[in-house]
Amino acid sequence: MTGLVAWTPFLQPAPAVHAWWWMLVLPMALGVAMAYKAIRVKDVSEWPKAVLRMSAQIVAAIVGIAVGLYLLVILLLPHLPAE
């Protein structure tokens, strides 16, 4: 909390990012979807729904990759023969 009070936004890095860095996938997915769908939707009134759908797809894909890599590294690889 002390770090947050002393934080100077935009000039200094956000405090304690190492503890919640994985949450940054949400604004990243949202920003990418907002810009990409602005030029891809045929009718601009479809933009909000398209952004939500694409954001969810990006997050789901990244979570899927994370789960797959977890299974591979933590569960599968230790069972492989050492030699």
Place this chain on the structure above:
Amino acid sequence: MPAATSETTFRPLGALLGWCFPGLGHIVAGNVRRGVYAMLGILTLFLGGILVGGIDCVDRKEDSLWFVGQAGCGPIAFAASFANDALLKTGKAAPMIEMYSGAPGGASVSSFKGLAHANEFGTLFVFLAGLLNVCVLLDAAVREPRSDGVRAGRRAGEGAAP
């Protein structure tokens, strides 16, 4: 989306305006909502990156390869890099920390310099903003002016007789 035909008109002014400020190429061409939406997306990434990583995540000298992509945001990326030089590297914004460099006199860095995840994600966010703005400004260059609402989503030449 249908492919653009050979009649697609490329408007360099739209691309130039889009580089000057995200979404401006669409707005000036009359596709105001589309431009504002693109601007919101680019600025979310750009400002989000600087919020997370600090101004240090845009550095045209130390991170020149990242800056190639970040420069797609236009003057705001250069302004951020100049602000980094003027505020952080001179020690105006925060005290400098002496670092061992092996050279006589040593070297010093700002105590506001970003490290690890904060710097990585900040740099990535601004880089993505730059790359997406290149897509947006290219779209502004080929999209038919005032096409939103009249013939939604049509680009110049689309639907023309072969």
